[in-house]
Amino acid sequence: MATIHHRFLGKQEGDFNPNQPDTHQFLDLLDVSFCSRPDDPQKIFFPSCQFTTRVVALGAEDNKIVSEVVTTKRPADGVVIDKTYVAGLIFNADCPVVCIFEPAKSRFAVLHAGFRCLMPAVDSKGKRGRGIIKAAFEDFKFDVSDVKVWAGMGIGPCCYGAEHWPEMKDQSVDIPIGKATRGARAGKKSIDLIQLIYKQVVAQGVKPTKIELDAECTCCKGYFLAPRFHSNCRSGKQAGRNAVGFWMT
Numbered sequence: 001m002a003t004i005h006h007r008f009l010g011k012q013e014g015d016f017n018p019n020q021p022d023t024h025q026f027l028d029l030l031d032v033s034f035c036s037r038p039d040d041p042q043k044i045f046f047p048s049c050q051f052t053t054r055v056v057a058l059g060a061e062d063n064k065i066v067s068e069v070v071t072t073k074r075p076a077d078g079v080v081i082d083k084t085y086v087a088g089l090i091f092n093a094d095c096p097v098v099c100i101f102e103p104a105k106s107r108f109a110v111l112h113a114g115f116r117c118l119m120p121a122v123d124s125k126g127k128r129g130r131g132i133i134k135a136a137f138e139d140f141k142f143d144v145s146d147v148k149v150w151a152g153m154g155i156g157p158c159c160y161g162a163e164h165w166p167e168m169k170d171q172s173v174d175i176p177i178g179k180a181t182r183g184a185r186a187g188k189k190s191i192d193l194i195q196l197i198y199k200q201v202v203a204q205g206v207k208p209t210k211i212e213l214d215a216e217c218t219c220c221k222g223y224f225l226a227p228r229f230h231s232n233c234r235s236g237k238q239a240g241r242n243a244v245g246f247w248m249t
Contacts, residue, residue, distance in 0.1 A: 002084060002106040002248040006099070008153055009033055010218075010229035015240030016091045018046065018071070027069060034087055034245055035068065041087035041247040043068050049090070050075035051116040053132040055109060055139060058086060077117050078132055080140055082107035087247040093232045094218050096154025096193050097244040098201075100136060104146045109136050110246050113151065113197055115165060119175070133200045144205035151201070152214025153244045157192040159219035159233050161185020174199070182220050183233060218242065 009016065014029045034041055045058050048071050055078035063073040072079070079088045088110035090097045095114035102108065111117070117132040136142065161180035167173045168189050176192040176199070194213050201211055218229040230240040 001103050004099070004101045004103075004108060004148075005039075005247055005249060006150075007034065007243070007245045009243040009245075011227055011240065011242075013243070015230070016089075016243040017241040018091055023065070027066060030069060030089075030243075033243065034089075039249055040085075041245075042085045043070065044087045044089055044245075045070045045079050045081060046089040046091065047076040047079050047112065048072045048074070049077045049112045051112075051114055052077045053117060053120055053129060053135045054078065055080060055111065055132065055136045057081075057140070058083065077112040077114075078109055078136055080107060080109045080136070081248070084248045087245045089243055089245045091241040091243055092153065092218075093230045093235075093239045093241050094155040094160075096151055096197060098133065098197055099150045099246050100142055101148045101150075101246075102142055102146050103148070104143065106248060108246060108248065109140065109142070110244075111136060113154065113193065115162065115191065115193065115196075118193070118196055118200060119167065119173075131200060133197065134204065137204045144207075147206060148210050148212070149201050149206055150212045150214070151194055151197045152216065153218060153229075153242065154193055155219045155231065155233055156194070156215060156217030157190040158217055159183045159185065159231075160190045160193065161188035161233075162191045163188045165191070185233065 054076040057080045061073040098111040100109040176195040180190040219231040
């Protein structure tokens, strides 16, 4: 049975933005950060994130950057991997990440869990599509009795301040709302994204004992010292990207 591993890297390790002008610098950073130790991955697969609800399996629509680094040909915000020593990476700057690990089938999914991935906007007909968590469970038939789910490495309600979303004014939408207490958005209504993820995972039938949550906030971690992670909320458009990676051995 496969074993799952993880590595979370931030400002101290570099900027993992896959869209930076110098592709060679990005690839070198990935190599040093994820592929330089004996038990490290031999290949990296990451989605071309654009706040979609698409989840793509390794090999389904690979866009090869180099032989060891592959992304998706079309926008997607999640990947599913069923091979050992292949890492699934998300490059984030406040959006939480979800990992769904199914030991019996030796496979896992890594999802970019920004608010619009979790809760798509209402379409022109007044309908809201399924979120990325439901899409992953339904499309890939993950066994809820076997999976283990981890969620974290995102902004907390302490800093998010999400009054810009129209759902904040819609009482019919079931989202955990609080108030931001730190940073530039202090005092604004805020969404607890980790709790929203938890509610959606439980709704798929996963038992709470199989869910692990990391509520550490990417924005305010190291708030009084050197910030540990890249954060859009803290740095705006100039923010770099963290690297959140999982792989099996």
